[in-house]
Amino acid sequence: MTVLVTAATGQLGRLVLDHLLARGVEPTSIRAGARRDPERLSAYAAKGVEVVHLDYDDAETVTAAMQGVDRVLLVSGSEPGIRVPQHQNVVDAAAAAGVQQLVYTSAPKADDTTLVLAPEHKATEELIEASGVPATILRNNWYTENYASDLEAARATGTLVSSAGDGKVASAPRADFAEAAAVVLTEDGHVGQVYELGGDEPWTPAELAAALGEVLGRDVELREVSTEEHVAILQQAGLDEGTAGFVAALQTNTREGTLADSDGTLSRLLGRPTVGLVDGLRPLA
The missing domain is CATH 3.40.50.720 (NAD(P)-binding Rossmann-like Domain)
Structure with a gap:
């Protein structure tokens, strides 16, 4: 093979x-x-x-x-x-x-x-x-590593800016998704399947702020803003209008719940629990 x-x-x-x-x-x-x-x-x-x-x-x-x-x-x-x-x-x-x-x-x-x-x-x-x-x-679903820039911003400012409301994200580290890919490439019985893959414990922006604080060893405040405010903040940080709008749109998607679901398929493929948010963020710190 x-x-x-x-x-x-x-x-x-x-x-x-x-x-x-x-x-x-x-x-x-x-x-x-x-x-x-x-x-x-x-x-x-x-x-x-x-x-x-x-x-x-x-x-x-x-x-x-x-x-x-x-x-x-x-x-x-x-x-x-x-x-x-x-x-x-x-x-x-x-x-x-x-x-x-x-x-x-x-x-x-x-x-x-x-x-x-x-x-x-x-x-x-x-x-x-x-x-x-x-x-x-x-x-x-989302890679936990996607939040590396939030970790750096929190390190510098002690703040997590979010327009995602209480929307949840079922993230897992990239390595968990890579291992799942290796599993389906090396085992029989996966052809014809559509797998929805996500972390075992979806989290909210407030929980992300707490996780960032734990990893960084400092208080991290969640600053909730509107979509329009978020776009402006991102542009002030140096993003062009199109990129800022795209990032804000993803936050809107999160608020709508598009990244919230996890049915345990990823952990079943891995034969173990997925890596949690804090442990997924630690290597980025």
């Missing part, structure tokens, strides 16, 4: 490589796709992992990387607005190569949510279904 991990130079991709190796997959059975900077994977190459050029925007590199592959992890692209055609290249190549399983990292409830990031994920899921490639969909 040969496993291809796309976007393997990214944070999630490298963690998946780690977990595949930890699960006993032979390094020579792992192919790591690098869009750029393949030297970042030199430590894996030294272990026997095959490092190949794979650029989502270059269909020829995707097709070449897919040859002889049995299972593929499609890590969703990181550039909103162009992800669907990028993913199309991977799906088409997987179909042409006769891949036995395509695993895709999607978004929570991608087919029925107001989450601002969801439309491209929904479109990709539809591409995969139409292709006929056997697939597993991993609808990953």
Whole structure:
């Protein structure tokens, strides 16, 4: 069995490589796709992992990387607005190569949510279904690491600014989601499944502020603001108007409950509880 991990130079991709190796997959059975900077994977190459050029925007590199592959992890692209055609290249190549399983990292409830990031994920899921490639969909909730900037702001100001109201987030560290991906890539019985993955204990902004305070060893005050105020604060901090609006929209989504659900699927795949908020934030401090 040969496993291809796309976007393997990214944070999630490298963690998946780690977990595949930890699960006993032979390094020579792992192919790591690098869009750029393949030297970042030199430590894996030294272990026997095959490092190949794979650029989502270059269909020829995707097709070449897919040859002889049995299972593929499609890590969703990181550039909103162009992800669907990028993913199309991977799906088409997987179909042409006769891949036995395509695993895709999607978004929570991608087919029925107001989450601002969801439309491209929904479109990709539809591409995969139409292709006929056997697939597993991993609808990953938020990574705890997404709050690294909040931790730094809290370190500097003792404040967490939020326009998310009492909305909850079922986050888990990126490593938990990476391990789940390694599980479904190395075990049978996951083809055809759509997994909603989230941390065991969804938390509110107030609980995030308390967790930040515990990790930093100082009091952290929650400052609740309106969406408009939040956009202004983000722009004052240096974000452009579009980025500030996008971040605020995600806070609105959180307030609406789009990231709140967790049914325990992630912990069942892992065979253990997910890592909690405080322990997930500690490595960032």
